Amino acid sequence: MSIIEISNLTKYYGKSRGIIDVSLNVEEGEIFGFIGPNGAGKSTTIRLLLSLIHPTSGSARVFGKDVTAHGPEIRKDIGYLPSEVYYYEGMKVIDLLKYSASFYDCDCTQRMKELSEIMELEMNRRISDLSYGNKKKVGIVQGLLHSPRLLFLDEPTAGLDPLMQHKFFDLIRLENKRGVTVFFSSHILGEVQRLCNRVGIIREGKIAEISDIRTLQKNNYKKVRVTAEGLDAAAFDLPGISNLTVDDGTLHFFFKGDINAVLQKISGIQVTDVTIEEPTLEEIFMHYYE
């Protein structure tokens, strides 16, 4: 069953664009990555699904129910971690979490303790005294404490240190193993690749591509830079190479295909430096829009 079904969803804020004609499905139990640069419409999509904002046209269903008609019912089983976390400044962490838990029919005390231990969250501090990263931890705990069936994570790792990011990803994987569906929005390709099964790429409000993460990687360009004495650009004339430029003894190009072909070429010459890296998201977008 599809947990999320979005069909032809469009949102305009007055005259400015939110998203245009977005259609996608998220299946039960998958981790769906939603990537795109800032302002592409990632948050707009999530906010529409939570009915924080209302669609201009089109419709969306979560758990098979229309989001505008059955908002409160749907939100019982949703956990949401916004990209920017703001809570009632005067409250203590523990009071905020209890307030949050009070909206769900469950005794979440045990789960609350577990989660805050994992995330090393101090429960007795005031929200106003917390750093941004610590507020994010509060967000993570309050988003998970009622054991939701569906999680919306909107750029969740911003503000978390690498160690915490690691713990957080483990936590999400564990939740996913228990059958929780995850909708993960990010502008960092690496973390999406680490976690997700399938990705949707959104750009300027429109879906550019929805594909399996493996296909995306297979189809993906690698960014290669080779520095060597007496380099001959013509020697790298392989199928799958594009944007080849020579700049002060350094060769830059994008490569798509079996990387071994490039490695063989490189091993044949005396190089001073080689880097092979993931193209940035922007470069992938260039590829989709060439």
Next chain:
Amino acid sequence: MNKHIFRHEFLTRLKSVAIWSFSLTLLIAFFFALFPVFADQAALMNEFLSRYPKELRIAFGLDRMDLSTVLGFFSFLFLFVQLCVAIQAGNYGFGLVSIEESELTADFLLSKPVSRSQVMTSKLLAAFASLTVTAGVVWLVTFVSIALFRGEREYDLGTLVMLLFSVTLFQLFFMSVGLCISLLVKRVRSVTPYSLGLGFGCYVMSAFSGIFGQVALELITPFKHFDPAYIIEHNAYDLPLVLLNLGITLAALGVSYWRYIRRDIPAVS
């Protein structure tokens, strides 16, 4: 109605309620403590007042008040009580849902499994409960002050009760109209300028309408709907105006619900 939202909202406002109630207590008690002096020198006082410009006397309703009687004196100070109450109720109304948006906590609250109308109802009831606590304090302090300082002078209890009950309708008006305006403008950044504007604006309208004679302005200002001088003079409310007041309050609430349910919650940016 969600009891957790109600509780949270009520507790958040507790400090503000305490400060307003304390200020109103001081205002009423100290002001009314002057009553014995005024009453004893009534003739002198009334002559003194008659030397003020007529417009000024009308603006404060002094032309129709006899400061030597318990209710006459009380109605003069009641004007200031009304002004305070208007600003407090305006504050709560303007801030009711806009504070969540300006402090960016709306995302937290509205992603919970509650409907917009539940949120609104719980918040309204919580704000009304806070205002009722303040109104209760006003009642109490009024009765205590009058008992302490009236001496041998008599007054009509029914009229006083009528005057005090108008506080509640007054609060409802400013809360609802404030809420309605906050949902009609794009974004309320700070609540106080709005509530001061609304409170003083309505007061000035009422004062002007007194000076210039019967003008249509009095139809929309609650200071006219519940004119203390009128209530004491007639031992009754000005019924058409009170009904009009209730009508405005209900309309403002209706529009507020309608706007809030359809509202796009602005994202953090």
